[in-house]
Amino acid sequence: MTIRSLDDLAKIREENKHKVGLRESGQGKEGAAEILVGMTTCGIATGAKETLEALTEEIKAQSLENVRVVPVGCIGYCFSEPTVQVNVSGEKPVFYSKVDEEKAKEIVQKHIMNKEILKDSVLETDYGKA
Amino acid sequence: MENVKSQENKQYRIALRNSGLIDPGDISDYIAFRGYEALGKVLTEMEPAEVAKMVKESGLRGRGGGGFPTGLKWEFTLKAPGDEKYLICNADEGDPGAFMDRSILEGDPHSLLEAMVIGGYATGANNGVIYIRAEYPLAIKRLQVAIDQAREMGFLGKDIFGSGFDFDLYLKLGAGAFVCGEETSLIQSVEGKRGEPTKKPPFPSESGYMGKPTTVNNVETFAAVPPIILNGPEWFQGIGTETSKGTKVFALAGDINNVGLVEVTMGTTLREIIFDIGGGIPGGAKFKAVQTGGPSGGVITELDLDTPIDYESLKNIGSMMGSGGMIVMDDSTCMVNIAKFFLEFTQDESCGKCTSCRVGTMRMYEILEKITNGEGTEQDLINLNDLARSVKDTALCGLGQTAPNPVLSTMNYYKHEYEDHVYNKKCTAGSCKALLSYSIDPEKCIGCTACLKVCPTNCIDGKAKEVHVIREDECIACNACFEACKFDAVIKP
């Protein structure tokens, strides 16, 4: 559709508002979850594509319905690529570093399905934003 | 978007606010995070001059390196006579060791598009061009997708937000020329020509692309515009130092643990960036220097690590902000070799239009090569310094004027290293191949004392039938031991 006014824009924003809550603070629909995969040049060079595929396959294999995998840009933590952000409704978002295919499967099985955080792979972030 | 700057966070993200948080291929993600709201506000509630004024009041300065006030640039173009004006985004990130623009282009392309439409409105331009490096294929692809989506939703094209304002933009590819980061060269290249700079004045704001008033801004500069519109100029004014407002993205690389992009408020110290955010130097090595400003900048030593970063302070310590490359070096890095590396780059990238840069950078490079090969003389050091100063004063464009900076700054802070190379034929960092020290292979040495006897400085220790050792600090690399040894036990550098 074509946006002709600020009201038109507000409508689209409203429709997509759930993304903001879930990604910034983990507020969203009960049971909803998202896995964000950093897919920029350096991420892809370290295997982010394979990570993304592994996540998608595992979600399918486990027949999880409310879990989305989203390709995103990078958070700038090049030393820990591929990076993955897991947003589960009702929990603070968690970042993981150096997520290969193996770890991707584990994230789905442990974090998403059992709410068990993979402590050894957690990436501490230290930034606020505008 | 929260308007609070948290105290405990080391980083604060304005330009990178959406990177890693939204799907760059899905415009609705961008809209969810208040995307295109600033544009709507500008087009429906503000006059072009008000927008330029607002950006001027915010204190935003060019993030490509120069630091020229963005709002002022916009006002110049807006006031320039003529109906046909252009807006160009410089996405030709040429500094080797900087990749923040690439990250924004790949991770949040719509923020650039939105800011460009705002900039077009504020400068009176209806056409925009994004000049992007051909070396960034993924960024090109994502930008093209974003442009198509923005057109489909009416953020580009005719009568945007029903305001009667028309704006469209397209991509122009670079082809690998560092000099095209200079705005007059860039304009030549956008026109399909060799990217050679032209003299200023006339400035692009009077006569730029196709001879029309043109504004050129960098990607990171544009990325800061939508938040300024949404949060107001006072908000931006409140972040940073007296002369430099807002944040700056740095590409932290080299001998550092946490290689990556960091966005910090102006006024953060280098020590905080390198040791707190960057996690320090790997392998317990010692910090030696940090280089900012790429081939146009200089090195900063341990002594100046507590300098709060802004455009002026970095200039005062002999470097510059530049586009944001920040290369950390440990003590295995030879400063003469680093100067040579940058000069090799600039002499190769010199477009050849003015003599002072074309010939001057070449001669400087040759002298540096002589020094790193251990053939330098006292006169070479004098010539190098003189040459650097004259190129700086006489070159036509920014590339040439700043090309001597890496030489001048290393000569200033690491004079002893230059002298070591020239007088003692030594490279203490151990990276200049020709100056590496001689040693003896214990596997092959049978202890015949032949080398020991010929050594003019008596710097070889050892008894008969025992392995000999060369005391490196006294060795003058005369090669006598190498020639005397019949068992190939002396290792020549």
Added chain:
Amino acid sequence: MQKQHEQLKTNDFVELPKEHYEELETYISGVKDKEGSLIHILHKAQEIFGYLPKEVQLFVSRQVGIPAAKVYGVVSFYSFFTQKPVGKHKISVCMGTACFVKKAEKILDAFAAELGINKGETTEDMLFTLRDVRCVGACGLAPVVFVGDNVHGHVAVEDVKDIIQQYRKGDE
């Protein structure tokens, strides 16, 4: 850019596939501002032919309607354009500052020694071309080597032989 001027000799023209010329002609005819888009046209031509020999430059000059000298001026100015054919595998060693600090020079030397060519040259069997490139923006992986589109990060001198072998094997 003071690129080595590769002499354009008047004799020995290279015969290039007709369908390539046709493809380029179709592309150029669809471009509105031909002169202003010269760089784009040359990008396309290099994509089609693999390199930009004098025949292709003359063809572009006639199609766009500008002197061949101007086309040559642009081709020789930008480092992205090459006038010599390149090997099947393009080995690009990143020489950006971050890679340089991580001793990329030694990696480049090792490739040169292993392949028996200098940077900018192609092996006789037309299998490998060795180049040094400006920053590719993957500083997190320094030192970085690209072979075609494949990225090899954190390369050590010892890895060089294996990398070459990997692509040699792939061709057998």
